[in-house]
Amino acid sequence: SEASSNAATKYSIAVIPGDGIGPEVVAEAVKVLDAVTEPAGITLDKTTYPLGAEHWLATGEVLSDETMDKLRGHDAILFGAVGAAPNDTRIPSGILERDLLLKLRFTFDHYINLRPATLYPGTTSPLAEPGDIDFVVVREGTEGLYAGNGGRVRQGTEHEIATEVSINTAHGVRRLVKYAFELAQKRPRKKLTLVHKHNVLVNAGRLYQETVNEFAPQYPDVTVDYLHIDAATIFLTTDPSRFDVIVTDNLFGDILTDQAGAVTGGIGLAPCGNINADRTAPSMFEPVHGSAPDIAGTATAQPVASILAAAMMLEHLGHEDLADQINQAVRRDLETHGNEQRSTDQVGDHIVAALKA
């Protein structure tokens, strides 16, 4: 079955619930997915992969080639969150991030890391005057400082040098920028902001800026501007409604989208699509937030980010109508219950109810 075809009625979905609150929020996303697909006559065949901290502790394996091969066979991946508690010294920092989450993003060429930021009615921004916030960050997902290129020389001595190399390719930047322009063109405001730091990172920054300059004439109705990353964090605080589509590199995108989550009522509402737009491997959908081990097991995790990520998955699979049903149900639910104290599964139940309303 061709994942992008509107005609398909059956999809094979890999579910990686992960650690901490990951399984808790993914359960609600699956609940909502089932509620929206079943009446439409669409079947999601789900296979759960028990990966993450516990799996690593039990087996010594983060993510084997064999499992990667299996994952490759699915139409899409629904991902929860991975990461042990920060004080759990059994798991070195970076192991799960790099050998699981980033391995998936890199191996499956998830070059578009798509992160919408929306301030929903019924939710509260920590900003005094947030305005209408509705923008999307198109973050690069397969290169930059995330390439894992660097090392430590004379480690542990007073002469140590530790390096991190940001790798940026025309190939990677061009496909990213093109995607961002196309997205901007489809949106009412048609505005694209490149965020970088080309006054200091002159090599990577100029590659980004020149690529934007090169594509801009093909999208004459899109307004283009540029902000340094430091200035962008100011505007996200003082005037977030100025943004429509932001295109940026992997690390700046990571930083901006957490800040964006904060200004739009909390990181618990922010979804992420790790998209291979060429569809040469399954795309992956996850909340922006992490495994939050501190609140795991308390049934207080906010599942909306995971539910919105599930909607992004349906859209990617060609079912924009169903994605829209979820988005509208979330909107209605937040409008009514946004500021109530609810348990994780209550939120899921309410959104299922809103779907049917």
Next chain:
Amino acid sequence: SEASSNAATKYSIAVIPGDGIGPEVVAEAVKVLDAVTEPAGITLDKTTYPLGAEHWLATGEVLSDETMDKLRGHDAILFGAVGAAPNDTRIPSGILERDLLLKLRFTFDHYINLRPATLYPGTTSPLAEPGDIDFVVVREGTEGLYAGNGGRVRQGTEHEIATEVSINTAHGVRRLVKYAFELAQKRPRKKLTLVHKHNVLVNAGRLYQETVNEFAPQYPDVTVDYLHIDAATIFLTTDPSRFDVIVTDNLFGDILTDQAGAVTGGIGLAPCGNINADRTAPSMFEPVHGSAPDIAGTATAQPVASILAAAMMLEHLGHEDLADQINQAVRRDLETHGNEQRSTDQVGDHIVAALKA
């Protein structure tokens, strides 16, 4: 004259007003400096260096070795801002930043980039519930991604690779972390937060984390914690009062301090000390903000950041009492006039008046 001695009554100060609003704010800082030093019997011999965009356009030179030698002879440098208008295509991005500002920071080994963030009474934060914000960012100033190490291969072709290398040394990180611990120990809350991204930047991140771990036992009264840069931007939005001293690398410090400026009532209030704590070369004091060419000449620039930077300079020169007089005058002035519309020189005049009150 030994710059750090309390006994000195005469200092030689280099003034680099720079571009845009740089000269406008520096004029007010000089006004306030004179008003506080003269009654104390202290003379500041000022030499102005006309560097920046105009100088480059006129002479083709950003900052010559000869000028560097002269600058080295001063006790301190008061810096405004450099940078041409973003649409001024005569000046390639990065030239002034790297060959002037960063050249000064690197050559004079300004390894402590010290940036206090304070929410003053009388000023308005864009946050709905800012709380008491009073923290200091100890940003590394001489390495990381600012090292200028990187390049472009197959530039301009579809096979281009652009790299940026973050260089981090035990030497650089140790002196930074030590300074941050000592600062934290002197402050009432005695809290140090390392901000990095050690789950992705495992080499540099671990060097930072291990260095903090190594120094921590020498400062048993200092509470230490760690945040990833993305999480730090969330807390700066939702709970900025949780921070006391932040220690971080060059780029993360750049990003965090602009965001910190925004949450504490605007980047126009945020000063910066570029400090060579070994005093082997003059330290340099500047506002965090840039040259803001869009408002240059309109007399609307906020000079407080530059005035507070001048106070940091006096403190560095050993005159904590005079620095304190300026800080108190700024505080009183903002309390009274903080939300009024005032011209740049009115603010300076009011602060001089508040000094005498």
